[in-house]
Amino acid sequence: MKLIVGLGNPGKEYENTRHNIGFLFIDKFASSLGIKINKEKFNGLYNELLINDEKIILLKPLSYMNLSGEVVIKFKNFYKIHTEDILIISDDLDLETSKIKLKIKGSSGGHNGLKNIEYHLQTSNYKRLKIGISNNKDISTKDYVLGNFTKEEKVKLDEITPIIINILNDYIVMDFEKLMSKYNKK
Numbered sequence: 001m002k003l004i005v006g007l008g009n010p011g012k013e014y015e016n017t018r019h020n021i022g023f024l025f026i027d028k029f030a031s032s033l034g035i036k037i038n039k040e041k042f043n044g045l046y047n048e049l050l051i052n053d054e055k056i057i058l059l060k061p062l063s064y065m066n067l068s069g070e071v072v073i074k075f076k077n078f079y080k081i082h083t084e085d086i087l088i089i090s091d092d093l094d095l096e097t098s099k100i101k102l103k104i105k106g107s108s109g110g111h112n113g114l115k116n117i118e119y120h121l122q123t124s125n126y127k128r129l130k131i132g133i134s135n136n137k138d139i140s141t142k143d144y145v146l147g148n149f150t151k152e153e154k155v156k157l158d159e160i161t162p163i164i165i166n167i168l169n170d171y172i173v174m175d176f177e178k179l180m181s182k183y184n185k186k
Helices: 018-032 065-079 112-121 141-145 151-173 176-183
Strands: 002-006 039-041 044-051 054-061 086-092 100-103 127-132
Touching: 002 018, 002 065, 002 151, 018 054, 018 086, 018 127, 018 141, 018 151, 044 065, 054 065, 065 086, 065 112, 086 112, 100 151, 100 176, 127 151, 151 176
Parallel strands: 002 054, 002 086, 086 127
Antiparallel strands: 039 044, 044 054, 100 127
8 A cells, every 4th residue: 555645735825836736746746547536534535446446545734734634644544554654755956947856764854844754754764756956046945835836847847748647547556666767857
């Protein structure tokens, strides 16, 4: 069983913000599979599907970014999911917009959603799909991540959508080390 979590903030006002890139891409992945993430449990929206005889849970925590770990741990415990079978999709200020990085472990890098997940999982050894949103040092970090994507950024994100969908499909069936080798640019 695998849990794929897209991070973001609930509500219309956050829908097209940089911080909601996890919600954006988990929705696009679900759509590519012909499903919606529309069931509610443990303060999260989720759906379950079976791919190659393995249960996959797609999750969007509704607790706001800074409390994402509370929802993740409830799903982990209820479904008895191993930490090594959790993938978190999040934004990354340190990567250029639309650049992708898969990591098997690491620090939160100051990302409050990841900090909260690490706190609740009691480890930083969980898989991540980081999607770059760049960083505008002329704007406060909070205002920047909660700002809407520009038209140019939306075009770049549309261009990587097929790649993200391929990554998530491959994640379900492929060893993570091989996945990183395949998709992380040197």
